[in-house]
Amino acid sequence: MAPASEKLKGPQRRDWNKLVVHLLLLFSVGLIGFPLYYGFVISTQSMEEVTRNPQVLLPSSHLWENYSRIWNRLQMGRLLFNSAVVALVVSFGKILISILSAYAIVYFNFRGKQIAFWMIFITLMLPVPVRIISTYQVVTELGWVDTYAGLTIPLIASATATFLFRQFYLTIPDELVDAAKIDGSGPLRFLWSILLPNSGANIAALFVVMFIYGWNQYLWPLMVTNSEKMRVVVTGIASTIPLNSMPPRWHSGAGSVSIRVASRTRAAASQSPAPRRLICQSSPARRAANAALTAITTCSPAYFHRTYKPQS
Amino acid sequence: MKKSIFQNRWLPYLLIAPQLIVVIVFFFWPAFDTLRLAVFQTSPFGDRQVFVGLKNFTDLLSSPEYYRSVLHSFIFSLGVTFLGLTFSLFLATLANQKISGLPFYRTAVLWTYGIAPPVSGVIWLFIFHPSYGILTYLLSRVTSYEFNWLLKGWVAMALVIFAATWAHLGYNIAFFLAALQTIPKSVTEAAKVDGASGFSLFRWITFPLLSPVTFFLFIMNMVFSFFETFGIIHAVTQGGPGDTTTIMVYKTYVDGFVHLRMGSSAAQSAILMALVIFLTVLQFRYTERKVFY
Numbered sequence: 001m002a003p004a005s006e007k008l009k010g011p012q013r014r015d016w017n018k019l020v021v022h023l024l025l026l027f028s029v030g031l032i033g034f035p036l037y038y039g040f041v042i043s044t045q046s047m048e049e050v051t052r053n054p055q056v057l058l059p060s061s062h063l064w065e066n067y068s069r070i071w072n073r074l075q076m077g078r079l080l081f082n083s084a085v086v087a088l089v090v091s092f093g094k095i096l097i098s099i100l101s102a103y104a105i106v107y108f109n110f111r112g113k114q115i116a117f118w119m120i121f122i123t124l125m126l127p128v129p130v131r132i133i134s135t136y137q138v139v140t141e142l143g144w145v146d147t148y149a150g151l152t153i154p155l156i157a158s159a160t161a162t163f164l165f166r167q168f169y170l171t172i173p174d175e176l177v178d179a180a181k182i183d184g185s186g187p188l189r190f191l192w193s194i195l196l197p198n199s200g201a202n203i204a205a206l207f208v209v210m211f212i213y214g215w216n217q218y219l220w221p222l223m224v225t226n227s228e229k230m231r232v233v234v235t236g237i238a239s240t241i242p243l244n245s246m247p248p249r250w251h252s253g254a255g256s257v258s259i260r261v262a263s264r265t266r267a268a269a270s271q272s273p274a275p276r277r278l279i280c281q282s283s284p285a286r287r288a289a290n291a292a293l294t295a296i297t298t299c300s301p302a303y304f305h306r307t308y309k310p311q312s
Numbered sequence: 313m314k315k316s317i318f319q320n321r322w323l324p325y326l327l328i329a330p331q332l333i334v335v336i337v338f339f340f341w342p343a344f345d346t347l348r349l350a351v352f353q354t355s356p357f358g359d360r361q362v363f364v365g366l367k368n369f370t371d372l373l374s375s376p377e378y379y380r381s382v383l384h385s386f387i388f389s390l391g392v393t394f395l396g397l398t399f400s401l402f403l404a405t406l407a408n409q410k411i412s413g414l415p416f417y418r419t420a421v422l423w424t425y426g427i428a429p430p431v432s433g434v435i436w437l438f439i440f441h442p443s444y445g446i447l448t449y450l451l452s453r454v455t456s457y458e459f460n461w462l463l464k465g466w467v468a469m470a471l472v473i474f475a476a477t478w479a480h481l482g483y484n485i486a487f488f489l490a491a492l493q494t495i496p497k498s499v500t501e502a503a504k505v506d507g508a509s510g511f512s513l514f515r516w517i518t519f520p521l522l523s524p525v526t527f528f529l530f531i532m533n534m535v536f537s538f539f540e541t542f543g544i545i546h547a548v549t550q551g552g553p554g555d556t557t558t559i560m561v562y563k564t565y566v567d568g569f570v571h572l573r574m575g576s577s578a579a580q581s582a583i584l585m586a587l588v589i590f591l592t593v594l595q596f597r598y599t600e601r602k603v604f605y
Contacts, residue, residue, distance in 0.1 A: 038438060108317060122339075130581045131585075216427075
């Protein structure tokens with residue numbers, strides 16, 4: 001009899017390795033998914049079930065009751081609407097003003113161009129927490145506290161998006177500009193008819209990332225809103241957590257978590273058309289995975305602009 | 313640089329104006345004003361300001377509370393960064409093997425990208441709940457130690473570290489996966505011909521080739537855990553118990569908006585500004601050069 005290790009040579013051994021990889025991956029996927037599943041399960045249980053020890057980790061029958069209660073108590077409809085407004089205005093605003101400024105930087109020579117570029121770049125080093133009081137004071141003086149303008153406009157500058165578009169415009173061949181000029185098109189016509197139609201992939205990737213960025217804002221909405229009506233859903237959810245009180249009311253809290261996640265996922269799913277070169281692949285799951293990968297990595301200012309080209 | 317450009321006297325200014333106005337009004341002016349406030353003492357209602365020089369800074373640097381918040385920040389950030397990078401590198405390497413069902417696995421490990429940190433905090437709060445949480449229950453079966461985050465600072469710290477790591481996993485995995493895909497097949501195949509396989513292939517070929525992205529992610533995770541995790545602390549622990557989870561950003565917020573100590577808060581903001589500038593410069597300097605292997 002040969003020892004077991006010798007039997008596992010060649011194709012058999014490779015199969016064995018693959019099985020281990022599958023098991024490790026499944027375990028990790030379960031580990032990553034568990035918190036979300038746990039939140040969902042709790043959101044379907046009654047208070048008695050939640051406080052039972054040990055808990056039953058299976059969905060129960062109180063889903064509708066919990067969700068409708070939290071929906072009414074938090075005015076969830078209004079909060080979701082506010083979050084949608086913030087996320088949409090922030091993402092479209094960032095994309096719009098970044099396209100314009102990147103276009104100015106790449107296709108024109110003007111006095112102060114370098115200074116303008118560096119000023120936009122430096123915003124990367126000024127996140128909200130390092131200018132917290134003074135930004136709030138500016139918004140107060142503008143009379144924007146508790147308004148959509150106050151919630152969105154201070155967030156729409158974007159060094160990341162400006163870099164991404166600048167980098168992309170630099171790859172557009174000069175011949176295209178010459179051809180457009182010969183055909184008599186001016187700068188705005190060139191932007192609208194040539195550059196924009198070719199920027200679809202970048203816009204889509206940026207939109208996904210910036211939408212999530214806007215939706216997930218917490219500190220800024222917390223500061224500039226003070227009425228219930230202007231809160232966004234993330235701050236609303238956090239406010240359902242009673243500090244240090246027992247027994248907890250988390251089954252309602254959990255309800256709102258699931259609502260939020262579901263709506264966010266739906267939004268992201270419907271809004272994530274993959275960059276075109278990735279769509280040629282077959283399965284929807286692969287397309288989704290690649291779209292997510294591309295979106296997340298292309299939207300980072302420093303690293304992947306130059307080095308990473310998604311595989312097709 | 314482009315050779316073919318448009319000639320126009322005013323159009324470029326018009327195009328860049330919207331971005332510049334937002335940048336000046338909401339970034340530069342407040343940053344400048346923060347630095348100014350840091351050398352003034354302001355009355356709680358903001359009606360009187362007295363120039364005090366560096367007093368706000370010297371007060372901070374002589375207060376043990378502030379040093380504790382710095383210490384907590386570093387424990388928290390290094391915890392989030394180390395845990396997140398290790399786990400996501402492990403997962404990305406697995407999800408880059410040649411096996412069936414890859415698209416499913418990739419989607420299933422990337423989706424956490426969309427989780428808002430405060431929401432992650434709320435979910436982990438359920439898991440860590442002192443009396444009913446599933447983790448507390450499981451631990452109580454094996455040990456009699458009381459894992460109560462309301463009483464024990466390090467349990468609260470573990471709670472917020474897990475919550476922040478979970479919310480940032482998708483981002484890390486995405487970068488590791490993308491970087492793994494850029495490693496040329498010829499390199500790994502050459503290594504295989506030389507007899508490398510399994511762990512030694514990873515240790516001596518893959519990992520060194522990943523070092524630029526690992527460094528980049530290290531910086532990005534530090535920035536994330538310093539500046540984007542306020543929501544977790546605010547929603548879940550409120551800096552407690554005691555001040556064991558009070559990180560620098562949270563203390564800045566509390567001092568400015570709750571205790572109305574503008575001068576101290578502005579001085580803390582200025583220190584944070586120096587920190588984020590340092591991290592950003594480090595990142596751009598070293599990822600530009602790519603001198604890691």
